[in-house]
Amino acid sequence: MSESLLEAWNRPPTIEVDGEGELLEVAMGPHHPSTHGVFRMDVVLDGERVIKLKPVFGYLHRNHEQIGQTVGYLQMMPYTDRLDYFCSLTNNWAYALAVEKLVGQAVPERAEYIRVILAELTRIQNHASTIGFLTQEMGASGTPLMYAFREREKILDLFESLTGSRMMCNYMRFGGCRVDMTEAHLNAARKIVTGLPRFIDEFENLLTSNEILMARSQGMGVLKPDLAVNAGITGPMLRASGVNYDIRKVDHYGIYDRFSFRVPLGEHGDIYDRYMVRVLEMRESLKILEQALKDIPAGPFIDPKAKIRGFKPKPGEAYGRIEAPKGELGFYLISDGGTSPYRFRIRPPSFINLTVLEDMCIGQNVADVVVVFGSVDIVLGEVDR
Amino acid sequence: MKTVEEIKTAIETAVSGAQLEIVPNGSPSAEHSLLVDAAHAFAAAKFLRDDAELKLDFLSNVTGVDWLDKETTEKVKVTRPVEKEVNGVKTMVDETVEETKKTVTPGYLEAVYHLYSMAKKHGPVILRMRTGNRSDKVELPSLTPIWRAAEFQEREVFDLFGIIFTGHPDLRRILMWDGFKDYPMRRDYVDPDDYEYEPTAHDDVLKRAQAHLAATTTEAAQ
Amino acid sequence: MPPMTSSPYFSLAILFFGALGFGLAPLGLAWLWAHTFAPPKPNAIKNAIYECGLESKGDAWVQFRSGYYLYAIIFLIFDVETVFLLPFAVAFTGLTAGACLAMLVFVLLLVEGLAWAWAKGVLTWQ
Amino acid sequence: MGLGERSFDVAVDPELKIELGKQGIFVTTIQELYNWGRKSSVWPMQFGLACCAIEMIATTMARYDLARFGAEVFRPSPRQADLMIVSGTVTKKMAPQVVRLYNQMAEPRYVIAMGACAISGGPFKQGYNVLKGIDRYIPVDVHIPGCPPRPEALLQAFMTLQKKIDEQSLTGENRPRYLNVDAPGEFPVPEQGEHDLVPASNPNVWTVPVVIR
Numbered sequence: 001m002s003e004s005l006l007e008a009w010n011r012p013p014t015i016e017v018d019g020e021g022e023l024l025e026v027a028m029g030p031h032h033p034s035t036h037g038v039f040r041m042d043v044v045l046d047g048e049r050v051i052k053l054k055p056v057f058g059y060l061h062r063n064h065e066q067i068g069q070t071v072g073y074l075q076m077m078p079y080t081d082r083l084d085y086f087c088s089l090t091n092n093w094a095y096a097l098a099v100e101k102l103v104g105q106a107v108p109e110r111a112e113y114i115r116v117i118l119a120e121l122t123r124i125q126n127h128a129s130t131i132g133f134l135t136q137e138m139g140a141s142g143t144p145l146m147y148a149f150r151e152r153e154k155i156l157d158l159f160e161s162l163t164g165s166r167m168m169c170n171y172m173r174f175g176g177c178r179v180d181m182t183e184a185h186l187n188a189a190r191k192i193v194t195g196l197p198r199f200i201d202e203f204e205n206l207l208t209s210n211e212i213l214m215a216r217s218q219g220m221g222v223l224k225p226d227l228a229v230n231a232g233i234t235g236p237m238l239r240a241s242g243v244n245y246d247i248r249k250v251d252h253y254g255i256y257d258r259f260s261f262r263v264p265l266g267e268h269g270d271i272y273d274r275y276m277v278r279v280l281e282m283r284e285s286l287k288i289l290e291q292a293l294k295d296i297p298a299g300p301f302i303d304p305k306a307k308i309r310g311f312k313p314k315p316g317e318a319y320g321r322i323e324a325p326k327g328e329l330g331f332y333l334i335s336d337g338g339t340s341p342y343r344f345r346i347r348p349p350s351f352i353n354l355t356v357l358e359d360m361c362i363g364q365n366v367a368d369v370v371v372v373f374g375s376v377d378i379v380l381g382e383v384d385r
Numbered sequence: 386m387k388t389v390e391e392i393k394t395a396i397e398t399a400v401s402g403a404q405l406e407i408v409p410n411g412s413p414s415a416e417h418s419l420l421v422d423a424a425h426a427f428a429a430a431k432f433l434r435d436d437a438e439l440k441l442d443f444l445s446n447v448t449g450v451d452w453l454d455k456e457t458t459e460k461v462k463v464t465r466p467v468e469k470e471v472n473g474v475k476t477m478v479d480e481t482v483e484e485t486k487k488t489v490t491p492g493y494l495e496a497v498y499h500l501y502s503m504a505k506k507h508g509p510v511i512l513r514m515r516t517g518n519r520s521d522k523v524e525l526p527s528l529t530p531i532w533r534a535a536e537f538q539e540r541e542v543f544d545l546f547g548i549i550f551t552g553h554p555d556l557r558r559i560l561m562w563d564g565f566k567d568y569p570m571r572r573d574y575v576d577p578d579d580y581e582y583e584p585t586a587h588d589d590v591l592k593r594a595q596a597h598l599a600a601t602t603t604e605a606a607q
Numbered sequence: 608m609p610p611m612t613s614s615p616y617f618s619l620a621i622l623f624f625g626a627l628g629f630g631l632a633p634l635g636l637a638w639l640w641a642h643t644f645a646p647p648k649p650n651a652i653k654n655a656i657y658e659c660g661l662e663s664k665g666d667a668w669v670q671f672r673s674g675y676y677l678y679a680i681i682f683l684i685f686d687v688e689t690v691f692l693l694p695f696a697v698a699f700t701g702l703t704a705g706a707c708l709a710m711l712v713f714v715l716l717l718v719e720g721l722a723w724a725w726a727k728g729v730l731t732w733q
Numbered sequence: 734m735g736l737g738e739r740s741f742d743v744a745v746d747p748e749l750k751i752e753l754g755k756q757g758i759f760v761t762t763i764q765e766l767y768n769w770g771r772k773s774s775v776w777p778m779q780f781g782l783a784c785c786a787i788e789m790i791a792t793t794m795a796r797y798d799l800a801r802f803g804a805e806v807f808r809p810s811p812r813q814a815d816l817m818i819v820s821g822t823v824t825k826k827m828a829p830q831v832v833r834l835y836n837q838m839a840e841p842r843y844v845i846a847m848g849a850c851a852i853s854g855g856p857f858k859q860g861y862n863v864l865k866g867i868d869r870y871i872p873v874d875v876h877i878p879g880c881p882p883r884p885e886a887l888l889q890a891f892m893t894l895q896k897k898i899d900e901q902s903l904t905g906e907n908r909p910r911y912l913n914v915d916a917p918g919e920f921p922v923p924e925q926g927e928h929d930l931v932p933a934s935n936p937n938v939w940t941v942p943v944v945i946r
Contacts, residue, residue, distance in 0.1 A: 011554060021669070021670050021671045021673070022669035022670045024667065024669050025664065025665050026658075027658055027659050027661050027663075027664075029658060029659025030659060030661070030827060030830050031660040031780060031830060031834055032659050032809075033809040037781055037782065037783065037786065037821075038782055040659070040661075046672065047672045047674070057537075057559050057560055058558075058559060058560040058824075058862075059824060059826050059827040059830075060782065060783055060822060060824060060827070061560040061561070061824055061826065061860075061862045062783075062857040062860050062862070062863055063569075063857065063859075063860030063861055063863065065545075066569070066570055066859075066861065067857065067859055067860060070859065078856070079856065085783065085784035085787055085881075101412070101414040102413075102414065103412070103413070104412070104413030104414075145794070146794055149790070149791060149794040149795070149796075150794070150795055150796070152791075153791070153794075153796045156791075166788075166883070167787065167788065167881060168784070168880065227533070229442050229443055230533045230534070231532075231534050232443060232444055232445065232532065232533070232535075233534075243503060245506070250506045313412065314412060315411045316410050316411030316412030316413075316414075317410055317412060317414075317416070317418075318410075318412050318414040318416070319414075319416065319446065319499055319509060319511075330445065330446055330499075332446060332497070332499070334450060342450075343448065345446070345448040347445060347446040351537060352534055352537060352538065354537070355533060355534060355536055356533075380782075380783065384560060384824075385560075560862075561826070561862065562825075562826045562925045564926065565927065565928070566927040566928060567928065569861045569862070574861070576861035577861075577929035579865060579929060579930075579933045579934075580865065580933070580934070580941055581854075581858060581859075581865055582942050583858075597941065644903055645840065645841075645911060645912055646912070646913070646914040648911070648914070649918075650836070650918055651919075652833060652836040652837065652919060652922060653836050653837055653918075653919070655833075655837070657810060657811060657812065657837050659830075660831070660834050661830065661833075662833075
């Protein structure tokens, strides 16, 4: 990478204004219908065009990391549900993976299968909700969101009967899961999985060839592949720019190697590609689910000798990461031999995916900023931690 | 992928004068990290990104860690000449005396970078940088010009730990409000007391509740 | 002077005042209700400009780009045109060929104005 | 009972009302009509903070359907809303904005503190940036415990709020805040000081809870 590349994509492009009209400073502030929660963008406008856009964070900074350093390892598990409150099971899995790496804990076969099944179900309901919110920001006030939430309710029913809570599952433990997935749960999961392809087809018929969606999203918020890599973008946003990097295939964590599934890639890196990548990822998750539900083995759902409560890992550190629906979610734990980690760090995919928000929005109209922001798919609990 | 030792030698050859040190990692994950001195950190990082064989083009995670001053007391045998009465004659006899020696190793702030390669699909290489001490020498070179991913994360480390990243394009507080003065994630930070109420109060919440009770009763007494 | 009730516009007047009353009566009732029951309690924060929960800095009355005025002027073409086309469309069946020709000339004149503006590139937003 | 003497709180004799109802005659007082109108169309403000906001959205969706209570119109601007659902953790950085939004809502306005975080800081109580409950700065009408409370709990909160609105009297001593002149209409917005919010709480809305053992 040449020297010039160092500066080229380091700063967002600036537009020189020919001084005709005055610039209007607007705060699309913490309380704004389009910001998925309490996120603020200070936008400088020249009429309708965006000249500068400065994101402001911290309105939901709930101090996960400081609490993580005071409470024990196990007591931190319910807090991980509240990080990305759409996908509590993948958060649990990432934290469990990090601690298992820290203490060198093995996970039995059945627990791995249960983890894959629940993670892929979480991915499907997250992508469906994201597309629902994205189209709502494009003006389809609520109809696609109703479809997405109708499917999400079915999946949440399964989570509730299995883990006891709809959104805050607190299900994984270091070395397996808290409760076994009985045959009834597996049949419920099979019923959901058989119903989902019809839902995705219905969703695609409603949205994919819709002119308004195409007009509002094709060519908008384009993200170049090398800027995406350098800015640490991960998840569907990165793959929509054409970079083939899916941690399920790179790190080979869990038992993803046993399932045959493809990683969808986009070409232009615009909003329509991000929408398509999420729809195709839902279909790939379905394939994984079918294979996992078919050959889930019997056996212990947790390693009987696993130490769960009040254990003291040897001094050392570990960084465990998984492919969360929003990108690479990682937990970095430094232990000094105590019952709670010395340093508890969360690598938030949504927070880092917002690094290039300004690059994508400059020069577009204000209405498109809302759609570009929706396509990044962030959750404030994880952004501000 | 190269092991940490090979990467260490590779950096030393590429960046002349860089003092590197391997920090062992006690956990079974055995991801040892490379401690780089602040002066050559920028050049070493740029080498790691541009090297054809490593190509670490993806900075996944930037973490701030606060290591407090450590007081280590150990028993040490010291031989010291002592005045002794030996059968009526004062002679200097050196005698081994057991003493507890308190050594205070100064604390420091640390920035940990996790590097991966999206091109070659390998990693992680963990890079560590340490500041002089925890009070005045807290500058570290910013790696944002090399990896744009570090921009927000370094601002967060500055906001919560107080490490000043020189060369960062826009170093402001990111999570706390701008008027906030102290660095909340440091180990010695005491958060303000605002009537945290707990029906079954314990340890510091109980102490604060008793302090409030005492304050209100004395107020009532006046 | 014929009695007022027999003139053709009388029913129109009743209709008009009826509509007006239907519109204003609830507003009047609401104003009366609020006036008697709910005392007004304005304060500085309540009357401040709402900007997403923050204090709004700067002023919104800024000078916009000139491109916007051109858009407004071109909108005028369509607006005026439809105003004139309305009576024409209503009485269209009973008109002679000459009236149609006159209206055609009128429409073409305006379309020619639009074509000139389009050619000058006013419509394309840079 | 002409409009002259404003003694509306003389309720109608219940048995008489039922008797007349059987004959098809409907008797009511202006206060009942007024409260019935207001409670059946409480418009909440679109104000999601954290995880509870997702449960709030799930409540408005097809399965739990908040529309049955006349409250599915979520108004983005505080000027058109009369209910603020504080759904999620109120951090110290967000507290001034929440109080300013409450002030900018038109009277009569109500607050539902949804979830443990809005009531008392919830699981994040030890956080340095978390406000220990929104009732420190603004009066709260309905509290919903839970983390996050289920959609049914939010529906039950709406029923509680509707019962509360129904019992409001137009005149007399216990008439609501917005109806009597000397009740405080303005709730001061806290400043963000160097270490904490200044003032730490609004004295005439929140008092220190004294634990009586």
